[in-house]
Amino acid sequence: MIMNEPPTPIQLPVLDLSQPVHPSFLTSLSQACEEWGFFHVMNHGIPQDLFSKVCLLSKHIFSLPADSKLKLGPSSSIKTYTPRFIASPFFESLRIAGPDFLASAKSSVAELFDQQNSEFSETLQEYGSKMVELSKRIVEAVLMSLGDGYERKFNESEFNNCQGYLRLVNYSPPECVEDEEVEGLGMHTDMSCITIVYQDEIGGLQMRSKGGEWIDITPCEGTLVVNIGDLMQGWSNGRLRSSEHRVVLKRFVNRLSLAFFWCFEDEKVVLAPDEIVGEGNSRIYKPFVCLEYLKFRESNEEGKYEKVGYTVKDFAALKLEMK
Ligand SMILES: O=C(O)CCC(=O)C(=O)O
Numbered sequence: 350m351i352m353n354e355p356p357t358p359i360q361l362p363v364l365d366l367s368q369p370v371h372p373s374f375l376t377s378l379s380q381a382c383e384e385w386g387f388f389h390v391m392n393h394g395i396p397q398d399l400f401s402k403v404c405l406l407s408k409h410i411f412s413l414p415a416d417s418k419l420k421l422g423p424s425s426s427i428k429t430y431t432p433r434f435i436a437s438p439f440f441e442s443l444r445i446a447g448p449d450f451l452a453s454a455k456s457s458v459a460e461l462f463d464q465q466n467s468e469f470s471e472t473l474q475e476y477g478s479k480m481v482e483l484s485k486r487i488v489e490a491v492l493m494s495l496g497d498g499y500e501r502k503f504n505e506s507e508f509n510n511c512q513g514y515l516r517l518v519n520y521s522p523p524e525c526v527e528d529e530e531v532e533g534l535g536m537h538t539d540m541s542c543i544t545i546v547y548q549d550e551i552g553g554l555q556m557r558s559k560g561g562e563w564i565d566i567t568p569c570e571g572t573l574v575v576n577i578g579d580l581m582q583g584w585s586n587g588r589l590r591s592s593e594h595r596v597v598l599k600r601f602v603n604r605l606s607l608a609f610f611w612c613f614e615d616e617k618v619v620l621a622p623d624e625i626v627g628e629g630n631s632r633i634y635k636p637f638v639c640l641e642y643l644k645f646r647e648s649n650e651e652g653k654y655e656k657v658g659y660t661v662k663d664f665a666a667l668k669l670e671m672k
C-alpha cells in the first residue's frame with residue numbers, strides 16, 4: 350500500500366528584532382512575503398504581561414451583557430463594536446483606533462461603565478503605541494527585503510503618515526456543529542499595509558496557499574504573526590502577497606485574538622514607485638486612493654465575510670493588453 354506523505358510543515362521565517370537584519374534573512378523574508386504573505390516576528394519588544402493584561406481586559410468587556418455592548422455599535426453613533434452574526438455567528442470585536450488610542454478606548458469605556466475605567470484605556474494606549482513602533486520596524490524590514498536601500502528611499506516618503514487601529518476579537522465557542530471545522534472568520538484578505546496578530550494558545554489561524562490549500566499558523570510563545578495586506582500588495586505591484594486567511598474554531602473552545610492593522614492615510618494615492626515595479630515589468634494596478642478602496646470593500650462585504658471575493662485586484666487591476 351502506498352502511504353501518502355504528510356504535507357511538509359511550512360517554516361515561515363522569524364524576523365528577530367533584537368539584532369540587525371542579516372542579508373541572508375532578507376532573502377527568506379522576501380520569498381515568504383511573495384509566496385505566503387505571512388511571517389513571524391520575535392523580540393518585538395512587547396512583554397507577555399501586556400498581552401495577558403489586554404486579553405484579560407478584553408474578556409471582561411466581551412463578557413458584558415449584549416445590550417451594554419450594543420451601545421458601542423453597530424447601530425449606535427460610536428460604532429466600535431461588531432456583534433456576533435455579522436462577520437460570523439461566533440465573531441465579535443471591539444475596535445480601538447489610533448493615533449490617540451487613549452481617547453478611542455475612553456470613548457468606548459464611557460458608554461459601557463458608569464465610572465471611568467482608566468485601566469482599560471491606559472493599557473490599550475500602551476499596547477497601541479507599542480504596536481505603532483513595531484509596525485514601523487516591520488515595514489522597514491519588508492522594504493529592505495524588496496531591494497537594497499529601499500527602506501531609506503521609501504520608508505519616510507511613502508509610509509510616514511501610516512495609521513493603525515486595533516481590533517480585539519472574541520470567538521464564542523461553537524456548540525452543536527455538524528461539520529468538523531467551523532469558520533470563526535471566513536476567508537478574507539486584510540485591507541492594511543501589514544497586520545500584526547497576537548493569537549492566544551488555542552490557534553486556529555490559517556493561511557491559504559496559492560494552490561488553495563489551508564495551512565495552520567500555529568501559535569508560538571514570544572512570536573507574533575505578521576501578514577501583508579492589500580494596500581501593500583497594491584503598493585508593491587504585487588511583489589508582496591496579501592494572502593487569503595481565515596480562522597477555524599474548535600468545538601466548545603473560546604478564542605481571543607488581537608489584530609493590529611497598519612494602514613496608509615485615507616487620502617494617500619497608492620501607486621507602486623517605478624523602481625519597485627522594475628524595468629521591463631508591467632504595472633498591474635492603476636493608482637487608487639486608499640479611502641476609496643476601503644469604501645469599496647465595506648460596500649461589498651457587509652454581512653458577507655464568509656464570501657469575500659473582492660480585493661485590490663478587483664478594484665484596481667489594469668487590464669493588460671494582449672500582444
Ligand atoms: O483572529 C485572528 O487570528 C485573525 C483575525 C483576522 O484575520 C482579522 O481580523 O482580519
Ligand SMILES: [Fe+2]
Pocket residue numbers: 537538539544594
Ligand atoms: Fe485578517
